Structure formats: C-alpha cells, structure tokens
Amino acid sequence: MSSPTPEANILLVDDLQENLIALEALIRGPGRRIFTARSGDDALSLMLEHPFALAILDVQMPSMNGFELAELMRGTERTRTIPIVFVSAAGRELNYAFQGYESGAVDFLYKPLDPHAVRSKVSVFVDLFRQRQELQEAQVQLQRAVAMRDDFMSMIAHELRNPLNSVYLQAQLRRKMLSSPKAPDTQAMQKMVERDERQIRSMVRLLDDMLDVSRARTGKLAIVPAEFDLAASAQAVVEAIQEQANATGVQLTLAAPESLRIVGDEFRIEQVITNLLTNALRYGGGKPVVVTVGLRDDLREAFVSVRDQGMGIAPADQERIFEQFERTEGAAQVAGLGLGLYIARQIAQAHQGRLEVRSTVGQGSEFILSLPLPAPASPA
Structure with missing residues (x-):
C-alpha cells in the first residue's frame, strides 16, 4: 500500500489582509495548507513551527520588509531551505528583482499578478516539496531495512552458533571416548546422540521459520486442508x-x-x-x-x-x-x-x-x- 501524499504547507506574507485573501483564493488546492502572516515577525514564528514548501513574500511591508525577512530566513537553519517568491507592486524600473535574487529568492513576481503563472509556479514548488518528502521517507525506510538486515544477520549468527558449538563439542567428546582403550559408555553415547538430535532440530526449525517468512511474504505459504x-x-x-x-x-x-x-x-x-x-x-x-x-x-x-x-x-x-x-x-x-x-x-x-x-x-x-x-x- 502506497503512503498518503504529504500535505504541502504554503506561507503567504503581506501586511494587507485583502492581498492575502486574494492570493490564498488563487493558489488554494487539494493537499495544500495555506498559512498567512501580516508581518515578518509573525511569519518567522510560523516557519519555526511548521515545514513549508514555499513562502510568498510581499516586498513592501512596514517594520520588516520582504528582503529583510528573507535575510533572516537564510540565517536560520530551520528556514534556510524554504524557497522564496517575492511579490511587488513597485515598478520594474526600481530593479527590486535583482535585490530579491540576491536575497536568495527563486522567483520575483510583479503586480498585477498573472493567475496562470502564479498557479503554475506554486504547483512546481509543491511537487518539488513532495518529492523531497518522499525521498526522505525512502531514505528512512532504507536505513531501517539495512538496520533490520544487520540485526537479523547478528541474530542468525547467535542462534546458530550455540547449537553448532554444542554439536561440535559433543562430537569431540565422542571422538575422545572412542579413542580411549576402555569400551565406550553406551548409555552416555546415547544421551549425546539425543542432545545432538535436539540441537539439530532446533537449527532445522530456525531455517524453516526463515523459509516460512519468505513464503508468507510472497503469498506461497502452503496450506493443505x-x-x-x-x-x-x-x-x-x-x-x-x-x-x-x-x-x-x-x-x-x-x-x-x-x-x-x-x-x-x-x-x-x-x-x-x-x-x-x-x-x-x-x-x-x-x-x-x-x-x-x-x-x-x-x-x-x-x-x-x-x-x-x-x-x-x-x-x-x-x-x-x-x-x-x-x-x-x-x-x-x-x-x-x-x-x-x-x-x-x-x-x-x-x-x-x-x-x-x-x-x-x-x-x-x-x-x-x-x-x-x-x-x-x-x-x-
């Protein structure tokens, strides 16, 4: 069974509530959770609490503008890798885009926004975020599988070593008894054989268990009713x-x-x-x-x-x-x-x-x- 698609968090930062409402309506979609903030301080608090696939920042905000917020994000370990898209109503002649890219932005958009372009860009970053999440989950599963393999091999070695050592020691003891000038103690030999049989049955059962696990996982566990x-x-x-x-x-x-x-x-x-x-x-x-x-x-x-x-x-x-x-x-x-x-x-x-x-x-x-x-x- 495949794991559910991870939900993607998107952060919108603008000091004007009407801009936040309009932008949220534009990018809302299934599997997306939209967070909004009206100041840089509020945005940083949210970013420290939640992982984000993308942050869309308005450039011109009082107290802390978008560029300043981006600088703080790049200086914090938890927020450093969040992709940033700047939005500005200022004219292109102010060359805000250059400053935005220098601040670590991945894109810069001018108002009025092109709805199709905004949706396309957001979809790209949401898909990239989900791919990263899936890759991280795969890495965790791989590490767990490697650890299970190592533990399994260690357990197998331990479980087989004890009965094998016992059988080996019993064989050495029988060799010594047979090479003795005295007639071997039949009763003692019989007990040794019985102990050997128990240890061998133990090892056979261990191997049967491993085979049954393989059969069960592949749907080939034989049942004869x-x-x-x-x-x-x-x-x-x-x-x-x-x-x-x-x-x-x-x-x-x-x-x-x-x-x-x-x-x-x-x-x-x-x-x-x-x-x-x-x-x-x-x-x-x-x-x-x-x-x-x-x-x-x-x-x-x-x-x-x-x-x-x-x-x-x-x-x-x-x-x-x-x-x-x-x-x-x-x-x-x-x-x-x-x-x-x-x-x-x-x-x-x-x-x-x-x-x-x-x-x-x-x-x-x-x-x-x-x-x-x-x-x-x-x-x-």
Missing part, C-alpha cells in the same frame, strides 16, 4: 513439549474435549500451537502454562488458547509483536528471532482465522488461535 481432530493435535503438541516444560520446571496442562474435528492443515496448525507454547515457556517466568481447546458456537469457530503467567505485554506492543523480527520489551535476554508470532498469524489468516493476544503487564499473556468450523452439511 483436510479434516482432522484439533483436540488430538493439541494433545500431541503438549506431549512433545512436555519434556522441555519439565526441564524448566513449568507445569503444563491441557483442557480439551475428547474430540473436536475441523478442516485445516494439521501440520500448520500444530506449528502455530508449538510456537505459542514455546513462547509461553520462554516468557512465562517458570510459572504454570495452560492450553485450552474449545468451541464458540455463536461464532461457529474453534479455538486454542495458550495462557502463561509471565511478564505480560504492554498495550503499545500487542500488535507490534506480530511483525517480523519484533519482540516485546524486556525480551532481549531470551533466545529467538522474533519470527514465530509473525508466521503463526500468517497461518491463522491463511485458514480464514485469527490470532490475537490478551495481556496485562506483570500478569501474563493469553494467545488465542480462532479457526472457522466447517459449514454444516445440507440436508439431503
């Missing part, structure tokens, strides 16, 4: 993560009906539940985590809720955390790339469902995956 039991899927995910919960001392419980059949991609839905549970263990502060599966008959949808009792999420962060590489405040010491919730929401939306969060800082968070139920069968 079929009828399956959501309650059984939630049970399978909880059982798979139970060992991790036990290792961290987290009490993990599931409340679900005996069966709840829906239509969707079972693998992808389990991926969402896994991401939500993994986050709950990471950010739950070691406190109990509850998974609930149920129905909302009034909305014709099933839901899976994952509730923790951890740090909670501030209201300002509750939408931001669903973006790529975004994480809640206070999560800097917790492993992760900030991709899981983005992918989970993309999967929910691909199922015509929703992924929402309810949270209070210091009181934990509840993530709710809502999925539509299949339409009831038509009577024969």
